[in-house]
Amino acid sequence: MSDLAIGIDIGGTKVAGGVLDDTGTIVHRARRDTPHRSKSPAVVEDTIVAVIDDLLAEVPGGSVAAVGIGAAGWVSVDRATVLFAPHLSWRHEPLRERLASRVAAPVYVDNDANAAGWAEHRFGAGQDESHLMMITLGTGIGGALVTDGRVQRGRYGVAGEYGHMMVVPGGHRCECGNRGCWEQYASGNALVREARSLLLANSPLAHDLLARLGGEEDTLTGPMITEAAQDGDQTCVELIADIGRWLGTGLANLAAAFDPGTFVIGGGVSAAGDLLLQPARETFARELTGRGYRPMARIVQARLGNEAGLIGAADLARTAVRAGAPDGSGAG
Amino acid sequence: MSDLAIGIDIGGTKVAGGVLDDTGTIVHRARRDTPHRSKSPAVVEDTIVAVIDDLLAEVPGGSVAAVGIGAAGWVSVDRATVLFAPHLSWRHEPLRERLASRVAAPVYVDNDANAAGWAEHRFGAGQDESHLMMITLGTGIGGALVTDGRVQRGRYGVAGEYGHMMVVPGGHRCECGNRGCWEQYASGNALVREARSLLLANSPLAHDLLARLGGEEDTLTGPMITEAAQDGDQTCVELIADIGRWLGTGLANLAAAFDPGTFVIGGGVSAAGDLLLQPARETFARELTGRGYRPMARIVQARLGNEAGLIGAADLARTAVRAGAPDGSGAG
Numbered sequence: 001m002s003d004l005a006i007g008i009d010i011g012g013t014k015v016a017g018g019v020l021d022d023t024g025t026i027v028h029r030a031r032r033d034t035p036h037r038s039k040s041p042a043v044v045e046d047t048i049v050a051v052i053d054d055l056l057a058e059v060p061g062g063s064v065a066a067v068g069i070g071a072a073g074w075v076s077v078d079r080a081t082v083l084f085a086p087h088l089s090w091r092h093e094p095l096r097e098r099l100a101s102r103v104a105a106p107v108y109v110d111n112d113a114n115a116a117g118w119a120e121h122r123f124g125a126g127q128d129e130s131h132l133m134m135i136t137l138g139t140g141i142g143g144a145l146v147t148d149g150r151v152q153r154g155r156y157g158v159a160g161e162y163g164h165m166m167v168v169p170g171g172h173r174c175e176c177g178n179r180g181c182w183e184q185y186a187s188g189n190a191l192v193r194e195a196r197s198l199l200l201a202n203s204p205l206a207h208d209l210l211a212r213l214g215g216e217e218d219t220l221t222g223p224m225i226t227e228a229a230q231d232g233d234q235t236c237v238e239l240i241a242d243i244g245r246w247l248g249t250g251l252a253n254l255a256a257a258f259d260p261g262t263f264v265i266g267g268g269v270s271a272a273g274d275l276l277l278q279p280a281r282e283t284f285a286r287e288l289t290g291r292g293y294r295p296m297a298r299i300v301q302a303r304l305g306n307e308a309g310l311i312g313a314a315d316l317a318r319t320a321v322r323a324g325a326p327d328g329s330g331a332g
Numbered sequence: 333m334s335d336l337a338i339g340i341d342i343g344g345t346k347v348a349g350g351v352l353d354d355t356g357t358i359v360h361r362a363r364r365d366t367p368h369r370s371k372s373p374a375v376v377e378d379t380i381v382a383v384i385d386d387l388l389a390e391v392p393g394g395s396v397a398a399v400g401i402g403a404a405g406w407v408s409v410d411r412a413t414v415l416f417a418p419h420l421s422w423r424h425e426p427l428r429e430r431l432a433s434r435v436a437a438p439v440y441v442d443n444d445a446n447a448a449g450w451a452e453h454r455f456g457a458g459q460d461e462s463h464l465m466m467i468t469l470g471t472g473i474g475g476a477l478v479t480d481g482r483v484q485r486g487r488y489g490v491a492g493e494y495g496h497m498m499v500v501p502g503g504h505r506c507e508c509g510n511r512g513c514w515e516q517y518a519s520g521n522a523l524v525r526e527a528r529s530l531l532l533a534n535s536p537l538a539h540d541l542l543a544r545l546g547g548e549e550d551t552l553t554g555p556m557i558t559e560a561a562q563d564g565d566q567t568c569v570e571l572i573a574d575i576g577r578w579l580g581t582g583l584a585n586l587a588a589a590f591d592p593g594t595f596v597i598g599g600g601v602s603a604a605g606d607l608l609l610q611p612a613r614e615t616f617a618r619e620l621t622g623r624g625y626r627p628m629a630r631i632v633q634a635r636l637g638n639e640a641g642l643i644g645a646a647d648l649a650r651t652a653v654r655a656g657a658p659d660g661s662g663a664g
Contacts, residue, residue, distance in 0.1 A: 074622065074625065074626065083625055083626060084622065084625035084626070091625070129487075130487060131486060131487035143589075147484070152479070152484075152590075153591070154463060154590055154591025154592065155461075155462060155463035155591050155592055155593035155627075155629070156591055156593070156626060156627045157591070158591045158622065158626050159589065159590050159591035160589070160591075161588040161589065161591075161621055161622070162588065162589055164588045164621035164622070165497075165585040165588050165589060166499065166581060166584070166585055166619070167498065167499075167501070168501060169499070169500060169581075176621045176622060177621075177623075178619060178621060181621070249498065249501075252498070253497040253498055254589070256493040256494065256496045256497050257475075257491065257492070257493065257494055257497060257586070257589065257590075258484075258486055258491050258589075259485070259486025259487050259488055259489070259490045259491035259492075259493075260486065260487055261487035261488070287498070287510060289493055289496035289508045289509075289510060289513070290406065290416065290490065290493070290496070290508060291509075293406065293415055293416035293423070294406065294415060294416070294488060294490050295487075295488045297487070
């Protein structure tokens with residue numbers, strides 16, 4: 001059997017793929033845009049198949065052990081069906097079955113945060129950790145728990161939605177329909193919302209940021225705030241620290257519940273590094289229940305960047321095939 | 333090897349023990365009070381040994397496969413050391429080692445909520461559930477996660493402290509030192525606090541309850557509130573429903589994170605039955621993230637009552653011995 005596996009990362013506007021070798025290195029890459037505005041399952045499926053074909057054309061012999069698909073959504077516990085993907089039009093979509101006839105390798109589908117957590121466990125910042133909790137801070141918050149060499153998927157496959165734990169009763173409205181979800185306080189969207197409200201308030205604290213934007217508030221993005229903070233803009237440092245403190249509060253909640261040894265913080269917002277993580281560590285140390293009577297989890301930055309999902313999806317699929325679990329049970 | 337195991341439940345003022353057979357039935361019982369006001373480790377240890385000796389005297393042949401100790405506190409992941417027990421004077425107490433020379437069977441120590449969760453998984457309300465979450469509502473909230481036939485203890489053994497997840501920023505002060513912990517809103521202590529504040533406000537809504545207490549507010553206990561509610565006192569029905577709604581909120585948070593198939597609700601407050609659980613189920617259904625796109629966990633009452641800890645401690649210890657894991661790793 002080939003040692004190679006293909007990982008696919010489905011984004012909002014493109015499908016990225018890679019061929020992963022046994023050491024966790026991506027040896028070939030491919031990507032295709034999904035047609036503008038079209039998020040129909042059939043179109044995304046065609047794009048996935050095209051990227052896989054592009055990659056297989058690069059592989060000697062034209063075959064791989066397995067194909068793993070990472071999707072931002074809920075995947076059934078047998079890793080065959082996308083139950084719900086908020087940003088794609090998938091509702092109970094039998095993705096594995098649809099791809100099976102078009103791809104000459106076993107296919108597994110997985111939640112993108114599960115894939116990222118697995119990648120960091122196998123090849124990244126959590127390699128020596130038996131109880132790793134992954135937190136991905138992007139527009140929202142994704143998460144995964146990897147313990148004793150397995151992704152803990154829950155009873156129905158939808159564990160790890162830490163971003164939708166309520167931390168503020170009656171707080172900000174969340175896309176999920178509830179109020180006060182953690183991701184409304186500790187995500188990229190929260191960072192941009194807070195910065196924008198400062199701009200709209202015409203606070204002198206935000207004048208430097210506004211100048212950076214050439215006076216165009218609407219062009220503000222999370223990475224711009226991070227860049228300004230790294231350049232020394234104190235307001236942006238504060239804004240990121242606020243997000244970091246909410247991150248620490250949520251991590252303290254999760255440590256009370258799960259007691260992980262290491263939190264790995266990934267996703268776009270984690271590019272802020274210690275500007276984010278140091279306030280998170282301080283708040284965590286202040287709010288962890290039983291502090292002083294227990295060992296403290298480490299909080300570290302992810303290492304694999306935005307390819308973690310692709311790497312993890314490939315390796316999870318390969319691991320499942322090696323374990324002889326064609327239905328996905330019993331491995332990963 | 334004997335099929336019997338001894339379970340010990342250490343309470344605030346007494347040590348209760350039982351001999352458990354292979355079907356989960358307690359075939360002998362013993363209990364001794366711990367001397368008034370004395371919570372020194374040595375005195376509690378002597379009492380434990382006395383109860384074990386009482387029980388062994390009842391067992392034909394005088395031997396059992398294992399002894400399990402359930403304690404309200406944090407236990408190291410190797411189940412040998414009590415890291416911290418708030419209501420006993422144990423701080424890094426090597427309980428297993430201390431008992432080893434005095435008890436003629438392998439000894440395991442466990443957190444009482446872990447033991448209760450295991451008991452409900454093996455012999456109680458969660459026998460068919462692969463992903464069971466136990467919630468014990470007593471003066472505070474204890475918890476345990478049992479998945480795929482194992483208690484999930486976390487990296488250092490202190491997972492399951494769900495009661496200390498923050499649900500109200502800046503909320504009620506908790507014994508743990510933080511504010512706004514879930515157990516300040518959904519426990520027996522919360523129930524009594526709220527009822528007492530109603531009495532102190534001299535609200536007409538509380539006059540019936542005050543009459544029940546013979547005008548003596550200070551004699552109020554949680555079970556009295558439950559009894560009054562079961563007798564039809566509408567104020568007490570409301571007070572329990574308030575606790576139930578906070579229970580439902582916390583369960584929705586835990587379902588977002590863990591995705592269990594069944595929540596088993598035990599502890600003294602669960603005696604209120606559907607007066608507690610029905611509001612919890614309604615709030616859970618209203619607040620679960622992704623409702624409508626996922627199967628919904630069941631919320632059921634525990635079956636083993638206040639002997640769950642003793643039963644679970646005995647069976648966890650026996651399971652560890654059978655798995656050939658004298659240090660407690662690899663089983664339970």
